[in-house]
Amino acid sequence: MRFLKTLGYLLALPLILVAIWWASTLGETNFFVPTPALLAEAFAETWFGERIFSDVLPSIGRLVVGVASAIIIGIVAGLLIGSVKWLRDLTEPVLEFFRAIPPPVLVPVLMLLMGITDGMKVAVIISGCVWPVLLNTIEGVRAIDGVLSDSAHTYGIHGWARIKYLVLPSAGPQIMAGIRQCLSIGLILMVISEMFASSSGLGFTIVQFQRSFAIPEMWSGIVVLGLIGVALSFIFQWTERRVLRWYHGLREVENAV
Amino acid sequence: MQSETTPGTTPAPAGKTLPGNEAMLSVRNLKKVYKTDGGDIEAVRNLTFDLKAGELACLVGPSGSGKTTLLKCISGLMAPTEGEVLLNGTPVSGPPKKMAVVFQEYGRSLFPWMRVRENVELPLKNQGVPRAERDKLVDDALEAVGLSHVPQSYPWQLSGGMQQRVAIARAVAYQPEVLLMDEPFAAVDAQTRADLEDLIRTVWRKLGVTVLFVTHDIDESVYLGERVIILSSSPTVIQEDLTIDLPDERDQLNTRSLPRFTELRHHVYEQIQLAKQGHRPAAAVQTDSSAGSGAA
Amino acid sequence: MTQEAVTTNSAAPIPRARKQPAKKLPSKQLLGIAGIIGFLLLWELIPRVGIVEPRFLPPASEVIAALITDFGLTAFWVAVGETMLAWAIGLVMSIVLAVVLGFIIGSSMFLRKFTNSTVEFLRPIPSVALIPLAVLLFGVKIESTLMLVVYASFWQVFIQVLYGVADVDNVAMQTAKSYGLGAMARVRHVVFPTALPYLMTGIRLAASVALILAITAELVIGSPGLGREIALAQSGGAISGMYALVLATGLIGVVINLVMRFIERKTLSWHSSIRSEVIV
Ligand SMILES: Nc1ncnc2c1ncn2[C@@H]1O[C@H](COP(=O)(O)OP(=O)(O)OP(=O)(O)O)[C@@H](O)[C@H]1O
Numbered sequence A: 001m002r003f004l005k006t007l008g009y010l011l012a013l014p015l016i017l018v019a020i021w022w023a024s025t026l027g028e029t030n031f032f033v034p035t036p037a038l039l040a041e042a043f044a045e046t047w048f049g050e051r052i053f054s055d056v057l058p059s060i061g062r063l064v065v066g067v068a069s070a071i072i073i074g075i076v077a078g079l080l081i082g083s084v085k086w087l088r089d090l091t092e093p094v095l096e097f098f099r100a101i102p103p104p105v106l107v108p109v110l111m112l113l114m115g116i117t118d119g120m121k122v123a124v125i126i127s128g129c130v131w132p133v134l135l136n137t138i139e140g141v142r143a144i145d146g147v148l149s150d151s152a153h154t155y156g157i158h159g160w161a162r163i164k165y166l167v168l169p170s171a172g173p174q175i176m177a178g179i180r181q182c183l184s185i186g187l188i189l190m191v192i193s194e195m196f197a198s199s200s201g202l203g204f205t206i207v208q209f210q211r212s213f214a215i216p217e218m219w220s221g222i223v224v225l226g227l228i229g230v231a232l233s234f235i236f237q238w239t240e241r242r243v244l245r246w247y248h249g250l251r252e253v254e255n256a257v
Numbered sequence B: 001m002q003s004e005t006t007p008g009t010t011p012a013p014a015g016k017t018l019p020g021n022e023a024m025l026s027v028r029n030l031k032k033v034y035k036t037d038g039g040d041i042e043a044v045r046n047l048t049f050d051l052k053a054g055e056l057a058c059l060v061g062p063s064g065s066g067k068t069t070l071l072k073c074i075s076g077l078m079a080p081t082e083g084e085v086l087l088n089g090t091p092v093s094g095p096p097k098k099m100a101v102v103f104q105e106y107g108r109s110l111f112p113w114m115r116v117r118e119n120v121e122l123p124l125k126n127q128g129v130p131r132a133e134r135d136k137l138v139d140d141a142l143e144a145v146g147l148s149h150v151p152q153s154y155p156w157q158l159s160g161g162m163q164q165r166v167a168i169a170r171a172v173a174y175q176p177e178v179l180l181m182d183e184p185f186a187a188v189d190a191q192t193r194a195d196l197e198d199l200i201r202t203v204w205r206k207l208g209v210t211v212l213f214v215t216h217d218i219d220e221s222v223y224l225g226e227r228v229i230i231l232s233s234s235p236t237v238i239q240e241d242l243t244i245d246l247p248d249e250r251d252q253l254n255t256r257s258l259p260r261f262t263e264l265r266h267h268v269y270e271q272i273q274l275a276k277q278g279h280r281p282a283a284a285v286q287t288d289s290s291a292g293s294g295a296a
Numbered sequence C: 001m002t003q004e005a006v007t008t009n010s011a012a013p014i015p016r017a018r019k020q021p022a023k024k025l026p027s028k029q030l031l032g033i034a035g036i037i038g039f040l041l042l043w044e045l046i047p048r049v050g051i052v053e054p055r056f057l058p059p060a061s062e063v064i065a066a067l068i069t070d071f072g073l074t075a076f077w078v079a080v081g082e083t084m085l086a087w088a089i090g091l092v093m094s095i096v097l098a099v100v101l102g103f104i105i106g107s108s109m110f111l112r113k114f115t116n117s118t119v120e121f122l123r124p125i126p127s128v129a130l131i132p133l134a135v136l137l138f139g140v141k142i143e144s145t146l147m148l149v150v151y152a153s154f155w156q157v158f159i160q161v162l163y164g165v166a167d168v169d170n171v172a173m174q175t176a177k178s179y180g181l182g183a184m185a186r187v188r189h190v191v192f193p194t195a196l197p198y199l200m201t202g203i204r205l206a207a208s209v210a211l212i213l214a215i216t217a218e219l220v221i222g223s224p225g226l227g228r229e230i231a232l233a234q235s236g237g238a239i240s241g242m243y244a245l246v247l248a249t250g251l252i253g254v255v256i257n258l259v260m261r262f263i264e265r266k267t268l269s270w271h272s273s274i275r276s277e278v279i280v
């Protein structure tokens, strides 16, 4: 019974929405909005074939490489800058500036510097995604509780052990918040680097469909991007819940007071 | 204020010192000035005393008199502005290996991402203590503080008093030679507090560890210590270094009802009242005026 | 068992520790300025030494000169104005929409559960996926930009408002009810003050997301604004000009961040005083 209720809540609104969509496209054919059946057909035809290998997977590959590198660079540099006070003071204004630059403007810049290559697209993703991770890590490291840090110090926890047992877990919630932003910026940059300068990839394909007025195909491409976004979000939430279980528990206890 | 003198005691600017190599822990002319944006704050002016190995001394003083500051200097977390701290005759420049500290803010001294057991185990693991020995030390420590039933809880799932006991267990399991405790019982209820006081004395006698115990509580300082060091108010010097000549076997009911206990408590209370009113031991006043900066 | 604790400060005068006024220069700011100068020097040197060819990365001095020239051009300010207009309209639209929907959906348990799966599915869809649709519907007009801006910033505010409304303290709500506050009064005095810090966070996040999307739309679609100018400068080979415009977008971003943080601080200090009045 409980399960049915959950399932009901899960599916009710999406089903209603699809029904409305279906009903509203029943009559005359709308140029901009395909019927659900047409979209499903276009989706299957367009994406279950060679395109997976020629466009989808390479795009996702670049996204994964770019985001993973950005996360690693951001955390490592953040640990360093966050632990050294003078370095933090020295770099803070410059980093704040870089964070404030809207990442998409990096596409033409890097295109100029590196040409239109896979490397350039990965570089665009890295250079746009690294800031939220970097700045959040710095902030997380800076905000480590003084008493906790003193405790670790008196018990002789130094160097790598300190990073592993104190710094990383303590900055964890902040770092994860940075990674969440990093993922959504990464996806945006993946798409527009391909829209702006490419002859393959998801972004390019979708724009091609739009230019050739292949409307159902274009919509199916939007759906693919949506699915990737949703998948990333689920992977993130799943990981975050595992990594930060202690933090959510702590927050619950604090909020209950 | 200089005319006020305590009947029966001669105020001494320095605490008891020991000859040469007898001292486990020596504090020599320690001075600490915090440099802040708003100016310099002199937290501790001049402190000198020794603890011999295996001694249990209590440190009392008004709030803000620099007790925590002193502990941080002793534990090597902070460098003193002047003077030095010696452990077994060698100057302390960073946290020494065989020293454990239980902080005043116990809630913030435990790792919230580790379970109780992991918290207690971490320092030992980090030192490379073998698994079997580690397990035994951790079990014994948790048992001693009465927490063997919650090893898998997170610290934030425990009450304040339980958290403090975890911090104590961690210090005990570490088997330090010197144990510094900063108002460890400030947040626990009276019953737990009495139990923990007895626990500290038991652990102290069993391990033969040197303990410096900071407290606000006069009864506690007299009940626990072999010696009570009373700090003046800021700028801080030692108001008095008092030997507690109570029998070694102590017990919450009998010891506290001894006439001598009442006398000692009375005496410490008086000294602290004086300290709070800004009275300074005669020698300290002389030192101050000779340095050209009269106190109060 | 203990009466005499020494915690309380007696009224008697306590000799104060001497405080000396700080004479040191604020080293934090100095270091920050040093960092900026160091960065600019590095940027100046890299093309001059030839690590990167100057035609791909002009030295800092050249770019800054180009930016200063831009400051004197009407065309530049028109482009800035167009970007900021799309930013502002989009932001306001998304805030209004998100606040209304957020408060309605957030205050009903049923609606929250009912919409949850749809929200969780729609929210992660990257707004740039809508670019082809925007082009089809609006071409290179400002509406294209608005569509992306509103979609992206709506979720930032909406989710925060949902959190905020869900965070309302039950005890405070019951207290308000027991004092006979009506539904509107409860929203005004209990729900709104609780949700306000969340709302402000949402608005701050939305403000920077809105700028990103505004520039993206202009860059990719070609709707008017700084983004389009950057694309034009790049394809026209005006490299210093392009870097100058990139700098300008960064400066706008910094200003937006500063202003938003300032507003947030102002509103939240007001909030905490209100809050303590209501809940106590
Ligand atoms: N990090 C710091 N920076 C500047 N001043 C400090 C700092 N820590 C302590 N002080 C100052 O030093 C003095 C002594 O502080 P300390 O914490 O050592 O007192 P305490 O005796 O432990 O007080 P309590 O009994 O309330 O814990 C106080 O005047 C305090 O304001």
Ligand SMILES: [Mg+2]
Binding pocket: B067, B068, B069, B104, B182
């Ligand atoms: Mg203290």
